[in-house]
Amino acid sequence: MRTVATASHLRAAEEKVFSEQPGVDLMSRAADAIVSVARVIAPSGPVVVAVGPGNNGGDGLYAAAALAGDRDVLVWLAMGTGHEAGLHAADEAGCRQVDAAEATESLTDASLVIDAVLGIGGRAGLPEHLAMFVDAVDALGVPVLAVDLPSGLDTDSGAAHPSFRADCTVTFAAPKPCHVVGEASERCGDLVVVDIGVPVPDTGVFVAEESDVARWWPVPGPDSHKYTRGVVGLDTGSSHYPGAALLGCAGALHAGPGMVRYLGGAPQGLVVSRFPSVVMADGRVQAMVLGSGWGDLEDAAERLAGALSRGVPLVLDADALSLLPADLPPGSLLTPHAGELARMLGVQRHEVDADPMGKAREAASRFGATVLLKGGTQYVATPSGTVTIAVRGPAWTGQAGSGDTLAGACGTLLAAGLEADRAAILGASLQAITASRHPGPHPPDVLASFFPDVIADLVDVADLR
Template sequence: MRAVVTAAGMRAAEQRFFDANPGVDLMGRAARAVARVAAEVNTAGQVLVVAGRGNNGGDGLFAAAILAAHRRVLVWPAFGRTHDAGQAAARAAGCQFVDALGALEALPDCGLVIDAVAGLGSRPGLPQALATFAAACDSSAIDVLSVDLPSGLDADSGAGQPSFRATRTVTFAALKPCHVAQPAAGRCGRVHVVDIGVEVAATQLRQAEEADVATWWPTPTASSDKYARGVVLFDTGSARYQGAALLGISGALHAGTGMVRYAGPVHSGLILTRYPSVVMGDGRAQAAVLGSGWGEDEGASGRVSSARLHAPVAVVDADALYSLPGRIDGWLLTPHAGELARLLGCSRSHVESRPVSCAREVARVTGATVLLKGATQYVAEPGGRVTIAVPGPHWSAQAGSGDVLAGICGALLAAGLPAWQAAVAGSSVQAMAAARNPGPYPPDELARRLPEVIAGLVAAD
């Protein structure tokens, strides 16, 4: 699990560090890390450092001084004034200072641009000259190494256009929200988190890793039987959306559930032709999966109540989200941004601009865990902790992926994982299956690839 720290949290951690270690040269440590990664990206070509006015510019200037020992380094102080000591070091090391025009003219001869315009202090957007330069970097496909974060992005919200688009980002102590939240994360390239000695406090926002999923994944033992592994009861699908039932069942079976019961309206012939191990009808279960493919079913409340008679907890997807039976501790809700907006009575764009606080709010009010689906998958617990799932490729943005995901999560909930782990592990493993099978595979095909991903995970653990 990797901590994700806000700009304020990072500044507080830095202050604690300085209080305990007065006089330590953190900027020097940051600059050496930037120079090291710069040398990895491009070993010998000319480097152009764009330096801002603050400490981020200072990191870039000291890195420029280190790199200038072995290669030609140009420095563009984008606002004229820049970090005084950093500027003196860069000049003393022989860096050549250029203006905006000089920077643009030099670009074709450079092997690397270091963006040290702004980091934690970055405000959304760039002034015109920098926006023009960032666009020129984009169109010339030159490697851009951003210091802390691509300048022009807000560290916490990830908002910001125009901004630099980095191929690599070197950040310090911990990830910041903009490194993990799409679409900003897509502008950071490969992110290196460098230890500079600053310890961040435990965070309420974290990014899960494959190793976490491997640790949590429920694997059968010699004493396992189908009931111990978990029974999932599905009430999914409708006459109009029959496929949703098949997709969810596929997710659960390929994630390793002990048994699937199906109590929805889709004809048994259709279900059993595809999945002969499914037991038709109600019965005791460890978890239910509800809502996928219901459409605007008028009997939604009745279907939710009925499932409660058979299973202590449920994954609530799609249209079942609007028939929640009061407080539902231990349950898992799986809305996308539009569904979460409807639950909150706000606009989709409001949810998209504040995904963490919106998911937290619904978790707090319902007592359930909320998996907010989308390009970044946020899992919010009622206590306020939010875990981001392992990311995957955007091919998964297709009808039916959510139905499969609900089934995977149902299997994990039935196996006894707490709702937050079921949600993080389920959405991560689906993303990993998509990442290991790049291309436009339909969601049912990706579900069939889950076993090899899970086998690899548990073997590695």
């Protein structure tokens, strides 16, 4: 997991470094990292460096100077001015200064564009002349390496302001919100986070990585059996929405439970004919999943009361989210999408869209349970106030039924004994990683059928034998 830091967090951390270590040269460290990555993306050929007026431009100028040792480097002062000492270094090293027209013309031969226009000091959006340059870069498909963040983005949000579209972004100390949430994150390409000696501040916001999924995935030991691995009960689906039962079972079964019990109102023959290992008899469970595909079941409240009386952690999804009791069992997980979260909080959907992280955190605090807010960016908020963003996946995962399989997978992980936040982070990340590795579109149950391949690949395969 990596800590996510805002621009002001980063500035405070940097100021502390400067006050404690006067004269420390963070900019050279930043430039060194840019140069290493630039050489991997484009080992040879001319480089065009678009330079802004502040320290982001300074990073770019020192990188330009280092690269000019063995190739043509063109420097364009995109805002008319640039970091004085950096400019001097670039001139000394033989970089050639060009104007907007020449920078654009030179794109036809360029092997790389380095975007060092704006970083954490930038205001969102691009002036017209830069937007035109970005269009030319995109049209020619020249690879772009962004310094700190693609210029034009707002550091602290996922909003899709006009910006560079990077193939790779080299950022410092910690990812910022624009790197990990919303459409902005899609503009960053591969993210490289470099330690330049600025300590990572404690923010309570994290982003999960594939390596976390590998590390935390519950792997059975030699003495494990179905009860110790975890029995998950599903009260999902109904005669109106029988498919939800199948989708939940698909998600639960392919996440590796000890046993799945189906205790819902969909036709039992339907479930067992598709999934013969699912047990229809009631009995001991270590976690329950409720609500997906209930519709307006008349006995929904009784079903929820029955599940509550078991005293095990619950995954409450979809229709069960409108019946939230005052006291949820410890370790329970709520899995709303934005519309459901808005209803839970009694606010408008656009208010959730405007501040998804804040609203997920508010719901976790109000209901005393972990909240997995589903969508393009998935936030896992705990009652203690931490938020973790799950690994991101392709947008076609957003289809009817994906949430049902996800709830089933989370139920399996809760039954295995994971804390609710880990179960949510792993379930959501597994679905996203699977969708990335098995490009579809696949319907949600087919996607779930690929979970085992992905788990086997993520977890040390030897552990599964």
